[in-house]
Amino acid sequence: MSYLWVCMLALSLFCGLLHGSADLGRAAMDGAGKAVTLCVSLTGSLCLWSGFAAVLERSGLQAGLSRLLAPVLGRLYPTARRDEATMGALSGNVTANLLGLGSAATPLGIEAVRRMQAQSGSDAASDEMCRLVVMNTASIQLLPTTVAALRGSLGAASPFDILPAVWVTSLLSVSAGLLAADLFRRVSGGPGDGRSKREEVRGMN
Amino acid sequence: MLIPGLLLAVSALALGRRVDVYDALLTGGKRGLELVKAILPALVMLLTAVELLRASGATEALTRLLAPAAVWLGIPPETLALVLIRPLSGSAALAVGADLMAVHGPDSLIGRTAAIMLGSTETTFYTISVYFAAAGVKKTRYAIPAALIADLTGFVAASLTARYLPS
Numbered sequence: 001m002s003y004l005w006v007c008m009l010a011l012s013l014f015c016g017l018l019h020g021s022a023d024l025g026r027a028a029m030d031g032a033g034k035a036v037t038l039c040v041s042l043t044g045s046l047c048l049w050s051g052f053a054a055v056l057e058r059s060g061l062q063a064g065l066s067r068l069l070a071p072v073l074g075r076l077y078p079t080a081r082r083d084e085a086t087m088g089a090l091s092g093n094v095t096a097n098l099l100g101l102g103s104a105a106t107p108l109g110i111e112a113v114r115r116m117q118a119q120s121g122s123d124a125a126s127d128e129m130c131r132l133v134v135m136n137t138a139s140i141q142l143l144p145t146t147v148a149a150l151r152g153s154l155g156a157a158s159p160f161d162i163l164p165a166v167w168v169t170s171l172l173s174v175s176a177g178l179l180a181a182d183l184f185r186r187v188s189g190g191p192g193d194g195r196s197k198r199e200e201v202r203g204m205n
Numbered sequence: 206m207l208i209p210g211l212l213l214a215v216s217a218l219a220l221g222r223r224v225d226v227y228d229a230l231l232t233g234g235k236r237g238l239e240l241v242k243a244i245l246p247a248l249v250m251l252l253t254a255v256e257l258l259r260a261s262g263a264t265e266a267l268t269r270l271l272a273p274a275a276v277w278l279g280i281p282p283e284t285l286a287l288v289l290i291r292p293l294s295g296s297a298a299l300a301v302g303a304d305l306m307a308v309h310g311p312d313s314l315i316g317r318t319a320a321i322m323l324g325s326t327e328t329t330f331y332t333i334s335v336y337f338a339a340a341g342v343k344k345t346r347y348a349i350p351a352a353l354i355a356d357l358t359g360f361v362a363a364s365l366t367a368r369y370l371p372s
Contacts, residue, residue, distance in 0.1 A: 162320050
């Protein structure tokens with residue numbers, strides 16, 4: 001992050017000198033001010049949706065959805081399925097992501113990867129770990145509340161009307177990621193887990 | 206109608222299960238406030254950088270440089286900065302996305318594309334490093350390329366859905 005910061009500043013200064021016209025001091029102050037305005041206008045809807053997230057959690061709706069998803073996820077994670085705690089953390093992670101509970105998703109995901117690692121005992125990522133990470137980086141979210149809050153604060157007519165587009169896009173990107181992972185798995189062969197791989201293929205079919 | 210309906214449905218269901226709904230809302234709301242507090246300093250620094258990059262003409266130069274590749278993929282060149290920063294930093298992406306929406310308007314094609322990109326992708330490198338570091342996994346094998354393919358698909362798909370999907 002620090003490198004990124006220095007690079008951005010250096011690039012701005014370099015281009016500014018090249019063009020020579022811009023008042024960069026003014027721009028810096030403007031940017032800083034805008035951030036505060038943005039945060040203030042975001043606060044309302046972020047609080048509302050965090051409250052909503054807490055209701056989802058406490059009402060047991062999250063746990064219910066997680067149980068509902070477990071059989072589907074079991075097909076994607078045949079090795080993890082053998083251990084109930086791993087599977088619990090895994091489906092909890094996916095559910096929390098779906099519901100936009102980012103702060104709940106990360107610890108559950110870490111727990112799942114930890115348990116998978118303990119099972120494999122290797123310092124190389126297993127195929128299922130890669131799959132889990134791809135599912136997390138591709139972000140499948142039913143309610144992208146932060147973006148909707150952002151749109152609302154900037155005066156969008158209907159902040160949530162991007163929902164269908166977000167769903168289609170997420171679905172496409174997750175599918176592409178999982179397909180790519182599968183392709184890489186077949187090509188790479190993988191270090192020393194040939195056996196579990198054969199079982200995995202069987203599980204997938 | 207969808208959003209208030211959803212709020213009502215979940216609240217009523219929780220009430221039916223004897224959950225103190227209002228207390229949950231307030232506790233969660235406090236978490237939202239903490240979230241804002243946590244991202245404010247990052248947003249200040251990054252929006253400053255975004256503004257500097259734009260005022261200096263760096264954003265424009267970069268956009269012009271990479272525009273042919275973006276056009277070939279069907280991605281609006283204006284969103285290139287967002288595409289480049291998204292996998293690296295969540296708060297920087299939020300800053301760039303907010304800037305795009307403010308400049309072009311949240312309901313413009315560019316603004317919608319930026320919003321869909323933000324909503325359907327994640328901070329790939331951060332996520333991978335957190336998950337694997339926590340589990341002591343050193344060889345990430347194909348996790349990064351696969352995740353980046355997912356991201357790229359997401360960016361292209363966001364450009365398509367923003368243009369062609371009726372809202």
